[in-house]
Structure formats: C-alpha cells, structure tokens
Amino acid sequence: MALMDWSDKLDVGVDNMNHQHKKILSLMNNLYEAFEQNKEFDQFISILDELKDFTIKHFAEEEAYMESINFEGIQVHKGIHQQLLEKFTSNYQTITSERKLTQEFFDFLKFWLSSHIQGIDIKYGKGLVNKNVAV
Numbered sequence: 001m002a003l004m005d006w007s008d009k010l011d012v013g014v015d016n017m018n019h020q021h022k023k024i025l026s027l028m029n030n031l032y033e034a035f036e037q038n039k040e041f042d043q044f045i046s047i048l049d050e051l052k053d054f055t056i057k058h059f060a061e062e063e064a065y066m067e068s069i070n071f072e073g074i075q076v077h078k079g080i081h082q083q084l085l086e087k088f089t090s091n092y093q094t095i096t097s098e099r100k101l102t103q104e105f106f107d108f109l110k111f112w113l114s115s116h117i118q119g120i121d122i123k124y125g126k127g128l129v130n131k132n133v134a135v
C-alpha cells in the first residue's frame, strides 16, 4: 500500500516543483513499501539516503525559485524548511542507531507532505498568480 497518492491538492502550480514533489512522494512510498514488506534494514537505508539527499536538494532549489520570483514569504518558508530538516535528521539518527523504521516516522513524512506542500509550498504558486507573473 502507498503511504500517500499524488492528488491535485498537492499541485503548487509550478511544474518543476511539482516534479520534485512527485519524486519525494515516490521515494517515501518506496520506503513505506519496504517497511510494510519487512525488508532488510540495509535496503531501507539506501532509499532513506536518497530521500535525504533529494530533499536537501529540493529545499535549496525551492528557495532559489522563491528568490527568483521575489516571493515575500521566503524567510518564513526557509525557517520551516530548516525545522523540517532538523526533524528529519533527528529521525534519521534514531533510525540508523536503532536500525529500524517506525510508524511514527511515516506519520511525520505524511504530515510533511500533506501539510507542508498543501499549506506552505502552495503559497509561492499563489504568490505568482497574485503578482501576475507569467509562468
């Protein structure tokens, strides 16, 4: 079963960011599938590492994008990314030291996807519309 499926609610109105969000969603789903199938821990780790690296890259690109459109909410958004990365890193450390994934970790990932993308990322897409900047 997938942790979460893509839906139009996750559409932020910026193609490149939608692509990156889809990639994050698919990595999270791969990780969840491995968790449900009780795969070896080493198999989780390679997916988890990919998710970590891609997320760091995504946050940097998203911040560069917001800067390029002079999005006024950029500083708040950067702060939220920082908090998400800290939470992710602390979960990552627990997972690697205990060598197991937990349902709580997936609840965090799901919260991140549904709440951050739908509640926060969506704002730079709307910002674009409000400023009448061509997409």
Ligand SMILES: [Fe+2]
Pocket: 062, 077, 081, 116, 120, 121
């Ligand atoms: Fe974001």
Ligand SMILES: [Fe+2]
Pocket: 017, 021, 058, 062, 117, 121
């Ligand atoms: Fe994002």
